[in-house]
Amino acid sequence: MLVFGHAGLTLGAAVVLDGVVSRVRAAPTAASEQPQRSLLRRVDLRVLLVGSLLPDLVDKPVGWLFFDCGRVFCHTLLFCLLISLGAFWVWRHSHGTWGFALAFGSFLHLILDSMWDYPSTLLWPLYGLEFKRPEDGDWVDAALQGLCTNPAVYVPEAVGLAxxxxxxxxxxxxxxxQAFAGSGRFE
Ligand SMILES: [Zn+2]
Incomplete structure (x- = not known):
């Protein structure tokens, strides 16, 4: 998946999740409690969008330079675990939620990339320290070709862009x- 697919579908997932959480919180048993703020108003969506692209932003240049492969460290469950621990640490020390936005975006990136199809990368380093080059060859060529011919590539990009x-x-x-550009919140 490419830029628009990752960013747009992650934002869409956050909106859906926010709707589900809001409905649960609005259940009759919680009627007497103080109204809770929407997740979209508590999380910096700019950071969420960065998180949705973070594995590619890091791995494409690093992979190109050192591994001849576009999915390396940041496309692993280990990275998601570490970034989630970091998010929890940030929240414990400053009550900042930006770490969770970054972790959620990165975790969703791995799902949207169907990383379960690449277990040696997803579960790195359990299968060894090397990163295997995907069999579909150069990812830039594959992406450009897919954008023109493969619905599994161009449909998510179109939906994400929409x-x-x-x-x-x-x-x-x-x-x-302007307010969103300054705060990242959907007020
Ligand atoms: Zn990726």
């Missing part, structure tokens, strides 16, 4: 674009 454009239009229509 979500991003829709989110942008909502911000513009509500005159919240």
């Amino acid at each position: 979500i991003l454009v829709g989110f942008l239009l909502v911000l513009v229509r509500r005159r919240k674009l």
Whole structure:
């Protein structure tokens, strides 16, 4: 999956998750409690979007330079575990939620990349320290070809782009674009 697919689908997943959590919190048993703020208002969505791309932002250049492979350290469960521990540490010490946004975005990146198809990378270093080059060859060529011919590539990109454009239009229509750029919150 490429940029628009990762960023847009991660944002869409966050909106859906926010809707589910809001419904659970609005259950009758919680009616007497103080109303909770929406997740989208508590999490920096700019960081979430960075997290959605973080594994590729790191691994593409590092993999190119040192491993001849575009999915290395940041496409592993170990990376997700470490970044989640870091997020928890940040929350414990400063109550900041940006670490969770980064971890959630990165974890979803691995799911959207179907990393279970590459167990030696996903479970690195259990299968050894080396990163295996994917059999589909150069990822840039594969991505460009897939964008033109493979629905599994261009459909997620189109859906992700539609979500991003829709989110942008909502911000513009509500005159919240500047506030969002400053805070990352969907107020
Ligand atoms: Zn990736």
